[in-house]
Amino acid sequence: MGLHMLTFIIRRLFITIPMLIIISFLVYLGLELTPGDAVSHMIDPEVANTVSPEQLQAIRESLGLDKSFMHRYLVWLTNILQGNFGHSLSGGVAITTIVLDRLPATLELSIFALVFSTLIGCLLGTISALRRGSTTDSTLTVVGMLGVSIPEFFFGLVAILIFALNLGWLPAGGRLLPGYDSLMDRLPHIILPGLVLSLMMTAGVMRYARSAMLDSLSREFIRTARSKGLPEWRINLVHGFRVAITPVVVLIGFRLPTLIGGSVIIEQVFQWPGIGSEFIGAVRGADYPLVMMIALLSVFAVLLASLIVDVLTALIDPRVRLG
Amino acid sequence: MSNTALDRKFDRIRALEEAGKLKPASGSRAIRKMMSNRLAMVGVVIFMTILLASIFAPLLTSHDPLKVDLRSMLQTPSSEHIFGTDRTGRDVFARVLYGGRVSILVGLGSALIAALVGVGIGCYTGYKGGWIDMIALRVSEIFMSFPQIILVLLLVSIAGQSLANLIIIFVLTGWGGMYRLSRARMLSLREEEYVQALQSFGVPTLKICYKHILPNALGPIMVNVTLTTAMFILAEAGLSFLGLGVPLHIPTWGNILNVAQDLRVLQHNWWLWLPVGSVISLFVLSVNFIGDGLRDSADPTIQG
Amino acid sequence: MNNELALSVKNLKTFFYTNKRCNKAVNGVSFDIKKGKTLGVVGESGCGKSVTASTIMQLLPRLSRIEEGSVTYYSEKGEVRIDQLERDGPEMRSIRGEEIAMIFQDPMTSLNPVYTVGFQIEESLKYHTHLGSAARKARVIKLLADMGIPLPEKRAKEYPHNYSGGMRQRAMIAMAISCNPKILIADEPTTALDVTIQAQIFNLMNKLKEEHETAIMLITHDMGVIAELADEVAVMYMGNIVEAGTVDDVLRRPQHPYTRALLESIPVLGRGKDQDIKPIRGATPDPYERPIGCQFAPRCDYATAVCEVMPDEEAVSDTHRVVCARYKEIFENA
Numbered sequence: 001m002g003l004h005m006l007t008f009i010i011r012r013l014f015i016t017i018p019m020l021i022i023i024s025f026l027v028y029l030g031l032e033l034t035p036g037d038a039v040s041h042m043i044d045p046e047v048a049n050t051v052s053p054e055q056l057q058a059i060r061e062s063l064g065l066d067k068s069f070m071h072r073y074l075v076w077l078t079n080i081l082q083g084n085f086g087h088s089l090s091g092g093v094a095i096t097t098i099v100l101d102r103l104p105a106t107l108e109l110s111i112f113a114l115v116f117s118t119l120i121g122c123l124l125g126t127i128s129a130l131r132r133g134s135t136t137d138s139t140l141t142v143v144g145m146l147g148v149s150i151p152e153f154f155f156g157l158v159a160i161l162i163f164a165l166n167l168g169w170l171p172a173g174g175r176l177l178p179g180y181d182s183l184m185d186r187l188p189h190i191i192l193p194g195l196v197l198s199l200m201m202t203a204g205v206m207r208y209a210r211s212a213m214l215d216s217l218s219r220e221f222i223r224t225a226r227s228k229g230l231p232e233w234r235i236n237l238v239h240g241f242r243v244a245i246t247p248v249v250v251l252i253g254f255r256l257p258t259l260i261g262g263s264v265i266i267e268q269v270f271q272w273p274g275i276g277s278e279f280i281g282a283v284r285g286a287d288y289p290l291v292m293m294i295a296l297l298s299v300f301a302v303l304l305a306s307l308i309v310d311v312l313t314a315l316i317d318p319r320v321r322l323g
Numbered sequence: 324m325s326n327t328a329l330d331r332k333f334d335r336i337r338a339l340e341e342a343g344k345l346k347p348a349s350g351s352r353a354i355r356k357m358m359s360n361r362l363a364m365v366g367v368v369i370f371m372t373i374l375l376a377s378i379f380a381p382l383l384t385s386h387d388p389l390k391v392d393l394r395s396m397l398q399t400p401s402s403e404h405i406f407g408t409d410r411t412g413r414d415v416f417a418r419v420l421y422g423g424r425v426s427i428l429v430g431l432g433s434a435l436i437a438a439l440v441g442v443g444i445g446c447y448t449g450y451k452g453g454w455i456d457m458i459a460l461r462v463s464e465i466f467m468s469f470p471q472i473i474l475v476l477l478l479v480s481i482a483g484q485s486l487a488n489l490i491i492i493f494v495l496t497g498w499g500g501m502y503r504l505s506r507a508r509m510l511s512l513r514e515e516e517y518v519q520a521l522q523s524f525g526v527p528t529l530k531i532c533y534k535h536i537l538p539n540a541l542g543p544i545m546v547n548v549t550l551t552t553a554m555f556i557l558a559e560a561g562l563s564f565l566g567l568g569v570p571l572h573i574p575t576w577g578n579i580l581n582v583a584q585d586l587r588v589l590q591h592n593w594w595l596w597l598p599v600g601s602v603i604s605l606f607v608l609s610v611n612f613i614g615d616g617l618r619d620s621a622d623p624t625i626q627g
Numbered sequence: 628m629n630n631e632l633a634l635s636v637k638n639l640k641t642f643f644y645t646n647k648r649c650n651k652a653v654n655g656v657s658f659d660i661k662k663g664k665t666l667g668v669v670g671e672s673g674c675g676k677s678v679t680a681s682t683i684m685q686l687l688p689r690l691s692r693i694e695e696g697s698v699t700y701y702s703e704k705g706e707v708r709i710d711q712l713e714r715d716g717p718e719m720r721s722i723r724g725e726e727i728a729m730i731f732q733d734p735m736t737s738l739n740p741v742y743t744v745g746f747q748i749e750e751s752l753k754y755h756t757h758l759g760s761a762a763r764k765a766r767v768i769k770l771l772a773d774m775g776i777p778l779p780e781k782r783a784k785e786y787p788h789n790y791s792g793g794m795r796q797r798a799m800i801a802m803a804i805s806c807n808p809k810i811l812i813a814d815e816p817t818t819a820l821d822v823t824i825q826a827q828i829f830n831l832m833n834k835l836k837e838e839h840e841t842a843i844m845l846i847t848h849d850m851g852v853i854a855e856l857a858d859e860v861a862v863m864y865m866g867n868i869v870e871a872g873t874v875d876d877v878l879r880r881p882q883h884p885y886t887r888a889l890l891e892s893i894p895v896l897g898r899g900k901d902q903d904i905k906p907i908r909g910a911t912p913d914p915y916e917r918p919i920g921c922q923f924a925p926r927c928d929y930a931t932a933v934c935e936v937m938p939d940e941e942a943v944s945d946t947h948r949v950v951c952a953r954y955k956e957i958f959e960n961a
Binding site (some may be wrong): 219220221223224225226227228229230231232239242243246316317318319 | 684686715719720721722723724725728729731733736737738739740741742750751754755786788799802
Binding site (some may be wrong): 022023150157258268279291 | 362
C-alpha cells in the first residue's frame with residue numbers, strides 16, 4: 001500500500017475526471033436538444049410561483065437563458081456540483097430529493113445481487129473446474145447457459161407466479177423501509193428481486209470463475225507447488241484459486257454497468273421503489289431533466305465502481321501496482 | 324495399480340492405436356470440432372427451427388397477427404389457436420411467429436451492423452495508431468461508461484420510439500465492444516512479420532488492414548457477434564416488455580410480453596406470456612450454444 | 628551397490644492419451660542416478676526427457692500414465708517403488724520436496740506471481756519440517772544467502788517479478804533444496820537464462836553435489852551444458868535411450884550415429900565462422916507415425932535393411948552402452 005497505491009489512484013482520477021466532464025457536456029447537449037428550454041427546470045417551482053414575472057425573467061437570465069450555450073452549460077455544471085440537480089417536470093420536486101429518496105432502495109438491491117452473485121458464482125465455478133468433465137460440471141455448465149439466456153424479467157415473472165401468486169411464500173413486490181421494519185420482515189421482500197437480479201450475473205461469474213480456475217490450474221507454478229509435495233487442497237485453494245480471482249474481480253468490474261442497468265427492469269417488475277423504476281417513469285413521462293440527471297448519475301456510479309474495482313485489483317495482484 | 328475406468332479407457336485407446344486404427348480424419352479440424360460439440364449442434368438446430376418458423380410464418384399459420392376478433396377474446400390454447408388468443412382476440416401463435424421476424428431482425432441486424440462499424444473502425448485505427456486511435460478509444464470508452472439500458476432509454480426519450488431508431492440506438496450502444504475486440508487483435512497482429520513484409524512491398528494501408536490482417540481476427544469477432552445478438556434480443560425483449568422498445572403496433576416477442584405486467588394476466592392467462600418467454604429463452608440459448616461452439620473450435624489450445 | 632545408487636529406472640514406459648490417441652512418449656528407458664553424481668539426459672525437443680523427469684516425480688498430466696517398468700528410489704528406509712505409489716497420496720507427497728526435488732525451465736512462470744518468494748520457499752519447510760515460524764523465516768534467509776542472493780532479508784519479502792532472471796532461478800534452487808533432498812532433478816535449468824548467468828548456476832549446482840552428495844539429474848538439449856556439468860550422459864531419441872555412458876565415453880567416443888550427428892551440429896566457440904556444422908537432415912518423426920524398427924533410421928546416413936528391426940542394447944564397455952545394430956562396422960573405420 002502506501003505511495004504506490006496513491007499514485008495509482010491519482011493517475012486513474014486524471015483519466016476519469018475529464019471523461020466525466022465530457023459526458024456531462026454530452027448530457028447537457030441532450031437536454032438542450034429536447035423540447036423545452038434547458039434552464040427553467042433549474043429554478044425551484046415554489047420560487048417560480050411566488051415571484052413576479054419580471055423577477056422570474058431576471059432569474060432565468062442569470063441562469064444564462066439569453067447567453068451562449070457554453071455559458072449555460074457552465075452554469076448548469078456549477079449547479080450540479082453544488083448539489084442542485086434541477087427539478088422534475090412532473091410535480092416540480094427537486095431531483096436531488098428524488099435521488100436521495102430512492103437511492104437506498106437501489107443500493108440495497110444492487111449490493112445484495114453483487115454479493116450473492118460473486119460468492120455463489122465463484123463457489124460454483126470453482127466446483128465446476130475442480131470436477132471438470134463430471135456430471136456436476138456438465139449440469140452446472142448448462143444451468144449457467146440457461147442463466148444467461150433467460151430474460152431476467154421473464155424469470156422474474158415466472159418467479160412471481162410460482163412463489164408469490166401460487167405458493168404465497170413471498171410477496172410479489174414492494175419494499176419495506178429499514179427504519180420502520182426489522183430485517184426479518186424486510187427479507188422476504190428483498191429475496192425475489194435480489195435473486196432474480198443476480199441470475200444473469202451469477203451465471204456469468206460462474207462461467208468465468210470456472211475458466212479462470214481451469215486456466216490457473218494449468219499454469220507452471222501449480223506444477224511447482226505439486227513438486228513441493230503440498231496437499232491437493234492447498235494447491236487448489238492457495239495457489240490455484242488465489243491466482244484465478246484476479247481476472248474474476250476484473251470481470252465483475254466490467255459487469256457493473258450491466259448490474260446497474262439490470263436493476264432498472266427488475267425494479268419495475270417488482271414495484272421496487274428505486275432509481276431504476278423512477279427512471280422508467282421519467283422516460284415514459286418525457287421528464288427530460290430527470291432522465292438526463294439519472295443517466296449522468298449512473299455513469300458516475302459506473303466510473304466510481306470501476307475505480308474501486310481497479311484499486312481492488314491492484315491490491316490483490318502485486319504485478320498491477322507497478323504498471 | 325488400481326484398474327479404474329480411466330485405465331480401461333486408456334487400454335482401449337492403446338489397443339486401437341497399436342492396431343493402426345486411429346488415423347486423423349480428413350476435413351477441416353474446426354468443422355470436425357464443431358460437429359463433435361453436441362451442444363453447438365443442438366443450438367444450430369433450435370436456432371434454425373425458430374428462424375425458419377418466423378420466416379415461413381404464413382405457411383405455418385393462416386391467422387393474421389394483427390387481426391382483432393372481439394368474439395374470441397382470451398381463449399385458452401386449442402387446435403384452432405395453438406397458443407390461444409389475447410385480450411383483443413388476436414391469435415397468439417401467429418403473433419409469436421411474425422413477432423419473431425422483427426425481434427430477430429433487430430437482434431441479429433443490430434449485431435451485424437454494430438460489428439461492421441466496430442470492426443471497421445477498430446481495424447483501421449488500431450492499425451494506424453496515433454491520435455486517431457486515441458480519439459476512437461476515448462469515444463468508445465464514453466459510450467461504454469453508460470449502462471446499456473440507460474443509454475438506450477436516454478436515446479429513446481430523445482429520438483422517439485420506432486423500429487429504425489431502435490436499431491440505430493442498439494448499434495450505437497453495441498459498437499464499442501466490437502471495436503475494442505478488433506482493435507486488440509489488430510494491435511497484436513500488426514507486429515507480426517508478414518505485416519512488415521507487406522509494408523516493405525508497398526502494399527497500401529487499407530489493403531493490409533482489411534484484406535490481410537482482418538481474416539486472422541475473424542474467429543473471436545464471430546463469437547462476439549453471436550454474443551451481441553443474444554444481448555440485443557434480450558434488450559429488445561426487455562424494452563418492448565416495458566412498452567419502451569419497438570412501438571406496440573408492430574408485434575415483437577417483447578411486445579407480446581407487455582401484457583404480463585398485470586399480475587392478473589400473469590396468474591390467469593399463462594398462454595399470453597409463458598410461451599413467448601420460453602421462445603425467447605430458447606432462441607437466446609441456442610445462440611449462446613453456437614457462440615460457445617464457435618469459441619471452442621476457433622481455439623486451438625483446448626485439449627480433446 | 629545400494630550405497631551408490633539414489634534412483635533406478637528400469638524399462639520405463641509412459642504413454643500419453645490426449646486427443647483420444649496414444650502417444651508413446653517414453654518407450655522403454657533404463658538408467659541409474661548415483662549419489663553425488665550428475666546424470667545428464669540430452670536430446671532434441673520431444674524426445675521424452677522431460678516426461679521421464681515428470682514420471683519420476685509422478686507429476687504427469689491427467690491424461691497419461693506409467694504403462695510399464697519401475698522407478699525405484701533408494702531411501703534411508705529402504706527401496707520405494709515410486710511407480711506403484713498413489714499419484715498424489717501421502718507417501719508420494721512426502722517424497723516430493725523432501726527426498727526428490729525438481730527445478731524447472733522458466734522460473735518466471737514456475738513461481739506463483741502473487742506470493743512473495745519467501746512465502747513460497749517457506750511452504751516447503753512448513754510441510755516437510757517441524758520448524759516453527761521464526762525458524763522457518765531464518766532458514767529462508769540463510770538459503771537465499773547461500774544461493775548468493777544479496778540482501779536476502781529484503782529479497783525474501785519481494786515478489787518474483789522483482790527478481791532478475793538469474794536470481795529467480797537461484798530462488799527456485801533454494802526452494803528445491805530447502806529440505807535437503809537426496810535427488811535434484813533439473814529440467815533445462817539454464818535454457819531461459821543468459822550465458823553468463825548459466826555459469827553461475829552451474830557453479831551452484833556443482834557446489835550442491837560436492838557439499839551435500841546430492842544426486843542430480845540434469846535434462847538439457849545443449850551438449851555444452853553436458854560437457855560442463857555431467858558425470859554420466861544418456862542420449863535420448865523418440866522415447867528411447869540410444870546411447871549412455873560416462874561423459875568421457877559418450878562425448879569423446881560417441882558410438883551412435885545420432886550422438887555423432889548431434890555433436891557435429893553444434894558450433895564451437897573459438898573455431899571461427901567457417902567451421903563445418905552439419906545440421907541433422909530430416910526432422911523428428913510424428914510420434915503417431917513412427918518408423919518401424921530403429922527410430923533414427925530415416926535420418927541416419929548409415930541405415931540399412933538391418934535397421935528395420937529395433938536393435939538390442941549392446942555394451943561397448945563396462946560403462947558405455949549403445950543401441951545401434953551397425954555401430955561396430957560404422958565407427959571402426961572412423
